Amino acid sequence: MSEQTTAFKPTLGLFDSTMIVAGSMIGSGIFIVSADITRNVGSAGWLIAVWLITGFMTLTAALSYGELSAMFPKAGGQYVYLKEAFNPLAGFLYGWSFFAVIQTATIAAVGVAFSKFLAYIVPGLGPENILADLGFITINAGQLVSIVLITFLTYINTKGIEGGKMIQTTFTVVKLLSLFGLIIFGLLLAAKASIWNANWTDAWQMTSRNAEGTVIGGVAGSAILGAIAASMVGSIFSSDAWNNVTFIAGEVKNPKRNIGLALFLGTLVVTIIYVSANLMYISVLPLNEIASAPQDRVAVAASKAIFGNIGTYVIAVMIMISTFGCNNGLILAGARVYYTMAKDGLFFKKTGELNKNNVPEFALWIQCIVASLLCLSGKYGDLLDMISFVVVMFYALTILGIFILRKNRPDAERPYKAFGYPLLPAIYILMAIAFCVLLIIYKPAFTWPGLIIVLAGIPIYYIAVANNKKEQS
Numbered sequence: 001m002s003e004q005t006t007a008f009k010p011t012l013g014l015f016d017s018t019m020i021v022a023g024s025m026i027g028s029g030i031f032i033v034s035a036d037i038t039r040n041v042g043s044a045g046w047l048i049a050v051w052l053i054t055g056f057m058t059l060t061a062a063l064s065y066g067e068l069s070a071m072f073p074k075a076g077g078q079y080v081y082l083k084e085a086f087n088p089l090a091g092f093l094y095g096w097s098f099f100a101v102i103q104t105a106t107i108a109a110v111g112v113a114f115s116k117f118l119a120y121i122v123p124g125l126g127p128e129n130i131l132a133d134l135g136f137i138t139i140n141a142g143q144l145v146s147i148v149l150i151t152f153l154t155y156i157n158t159k160g161i162e163g164g165k166m167i168q169t170t171f172t173v174v175k176l177l178s179l180f181g182l183i184i185f186g187l188l189l190a191a192k193a194s195i196w197n198a199n200w201t202d203a204w205q206m207t208s209r210n211a212e213g214t215v216i217g218g219v220a221g222s223a224i225l226g227a228i229a230a231s232m233v234g235s236i237f238s239s240d241a242w243n244n245v246t247f248i249a250g251e252v253k254n255p256k257r258n259i260g261l262a263l264f265l266g267t268l269v270v271t272i273i274y275v276s277a278n279l280m281y282i283s284v285l286p287l288n289e290i291a292s293a294p295q296d297r298v299a300v301a302a303s304k305a306i307f308g309n310i311g312t313y314v315i316a317v318m319i320m321i322s323t324f325g326c327n328n329g330l331i332l333a334g335a336r337v338y339y340t341m342a343k344d345g346l347f348f349k350k351t352g353e354l355n356k357n358n359v360p361e362f363a364l365w366i367q368c369i370v371a372s373l374l375c376l377s378g379k380y381g382d383l384l385d386m387i388s389f390v391v392v393m394f395y396a397l398t399i400l401g402i403f404i405l406r407k408n409r410p411d412a413e414r415p416y417k418a419f420g421y422p423l424l425p426a427i428y429i430l431m432a433i434a435f436c437v438l439l440i441i442y443k444p445a446f447t448w449p450g451l452i453i454v455l456a457g458i459p460i461y462y463i464a465v466a467n468n469k470k471e472q473s
Helices: 015-023 036-043 046-070 076-084 088-121 139-159 161-190 195-198 223-239 253-283 286-291 298-343 361-377 381-406 422-443 444-455 455-473
Strands: 130-133 138-140 208-209 216-220
Touching: 015 046, 015 161, 015 253, 015 298, 036 046, 036 208, 036 223, 036 286, 046 223, 046 253, 046 422, 076 298, 088 139, 088 361, 088 381, 088 444, 088 455, 138 139, 138 208, 138 216, 139 161, 139 298, 139 361, 161 253, 161 298, 195 253, 208 286, 208 444, 216 253, 223 253, 223 381, 223 422, 253 286, 253 298, 286 298, 286 361, 298 361, 381 422, 381 444, 422 444, 444 455
Parallel strands: none
Antiparallel strands: 130 138, 208 216
16 A cells, blocks of 8 residues: 555445445345245245335334434444444444454355355355365365455455445346346246245244244244244344445445435335345245245245246356345445544554555455455354344444434434434334344344354453553553
């Protein structure tokens, strides 16, 4: 980095920003997680209900974040909102969790999904091809493909926002059109009334299914809430990363207006696509086949029903396009959080520098290294189980921040106010708390490790503060 600049360059318009929201949300989840949801809830009505509840929560949160993004239109997004509403420790714990789990593990998982579907077309590049067994770790071709993808996209993004913007917009438009095409083909050409009618028989009778898709029992009483919460781990993971556009506010034109609008438009489009995709699934596949899809690849099974055997390759290409664009958005946005933390003296000092292309190059590369290590460790899947809990917990805290800021800073400029305040934000907070409590009760393995990672940030924060004071004295 021979030259440095000190300010971000606003180059992203409303359309670009909306494509970052939608593109960062749509990765591999929508093609896969409906299998696990169907095993948890067992019926068509509840499958769609889980996606509708998730969509409602995502839209409500996005509309609420519009107020915060207009108040604090600068790089760092959610980290800044938590710091301003609560205190620097709250912001740091989010930023730490973001670096340790939320963003890096998601980048790793999306990269691995890309490699798995590339292996449909080039089998030698899949996880079955073991390249080295070092005893404590095995390295396969799929992991190397994931790391090459992450490294390539990181390199592109070090060359300036323009390259990242072009990839994001192009790939998001292609995958949106592809998904709409798949949904329309499925609903118009392959839908079978017999399958649809059978799936909607007893649509609201919640049942539990095994890996073969067979009903193994009914779900009743409080267990219904547990089944919904367990199901939403997948749908929330698939719908996450919508807030990534807030991290790059310093590079958005007219951020006070465009970020809030992009959040609304992006989450609305994706919610419509997700619900429609699941309606398509239950119009072409019996519920037992959705629940028992090989390796949970529901979209592959649906595509085979629509296009025949070539459907496997159709979906493989679609998921490669989807995950490529998704990872670009995640990589582009994530580094801006570490940059802002460094500016506050709470992260590696070098991450707070911009290169000659107006981007935080060092922040991009350390993010790349952690995500690549997670690809090699194979532990990204375990971390992702924790992400939904940690992410929703921080979303609820951030939206609570709107109430705190309204009270503590009543005269602050608010170019946009949270839609439906105070009712909708309050409903979101209650739903988020219910989701987190139910996960603690019914899926403790998903929650305690995530909490431990968050709390591990407390001593790190105080060490960072002490170091910062030493440097300044």
